[in-house]
Amino acid sequence: MRLLLVEDQVMAAEYLAKGLAENDFVVDVAHDGVEGLHYLLANEYDLAILDVMLPAMNGWTMLEQARQAGKMTPVMFLTACDDIDDRVHGLALGAEEYLVKPFAFSELLTRVSGIIRRKTPAVGNSDAVFLQVSDLQLDLFRRSVSRNGRRIELTQKEFLLLSLLMRRQGEVLSRTVLAEQVWDMNFDPETNVIDVAIRRLRSKIDDGHELKLLHSIRGAGYVLDNLTKL
Numbered sequence: 001m002r003l004l005l006v007e008d009q010v011m012a013a014e015y016l017a018k019g020l021a022e023n024d025f026v027v028d029v030a031h032d033g034v035e036g037l038h039y040l041l042a043n044e045y046d047l048a049i050l051d052v053m054l055p056a057m058n059g060w061t062m063l064e065q066a067r068q069a070g071k072m073t074p075v076m077f078l079t080a081c082d083d084i085d086d087r088v089h090g091l092a093l094g095a096e097e098y099l100v101k102p103f104a105f106s107e108l109l110t111r112v113s114g115i116i117r118r119k120t121p122a123v124g125n126s127d128a129v130f131l132q133v134s135d136l137q138l139d140l141f142r143r144s145v146s147r148n149g150r151r152i153e154l155t156q157k158e159f160l161l162l163s164l165l166m167r168r169q170g171e172v173l174s175r176t177v178l179a180e181q182v183w184d185m186n187f188d189p190e191t192n193v194i195d196v197a198i199r200r201l202r203s204k205i206d207d208g209h210e211l212k213l214l215h216s217i218r219g220a221g222y223v224l225d226n227l228t229k230l
Contacts, residue, residue: 001026002025002044002181003026004045006039006054006062008053008054010031024143028045033054033062034056040062046073048073049076050076053079060093063093063094063095067094075096076111077098077099078101079101096118097115131166133213133225133226136166136205138166147205152204158197161178164178165214165223165224169225170223177221178222179194213225
């Protein structure tokens with residue numbers, strides 16, 4: 001899952017981004033409101049974490065302008081001020097959460113997971129969050145994958161790759177998109193890291209099944225969907 005973190009204190013931003021990355025999130029970091037708004041409008045994020053007091057443009061204005069532009073990305077504010085009026089103002093603008101500094105990283109991680117859980121459609125069991133394509137199921141928070149009831153063991157990157165493909169079922173995703181959102185890197189056309197990962201993932205989820213779900217689209221990228229829809 002991809003997050004945007006906008007925090008002007010460089011060391012704090014590095015600490016938070018490192019911790020989130022260690023918990024399998026891909027994190028883009030900006031250090032002022034103008035840069036942060038550019039990121040927010042140009043990309044798709046599962047959550048934006050915004051400091052309130054930022055150079056160039058504060059977090060409130062960022063959220064207000066994003067909503068006016070039609071961007072409905074969930075937002076959590078970070079603030080050093082515990083003033084009730086400030087919190088009410090942020091929530092009135094459409095923020096999901098307000099976290100007052102200083103805070104423990106574990107609390108931030110719990111809040112982030114909670115927001116994403118609430119914003120992700122649930123299938124079947126309301127106590128868990130699932131993605132499902134045909135008989136392939138992925139539980140985002142238990143980090144488990146199964147097909148036709150049989151558990152599939154994936155590496156960290158394979159899990160991130162599959163969750164992205166399942167969340168965007170039926171959409172052809174280019175190697176550039178996969179590189180940015182799963183590996184957090186600029187795509188190098190000379191590397192085969194993405195193709196190798198796709199081959200390994202395909203063997204794990206499709207081998208032994210008549211219905212193939214993961215497909216290569218020549219010259220375009222990869223798509224996860226029912227064969228009958230392609």
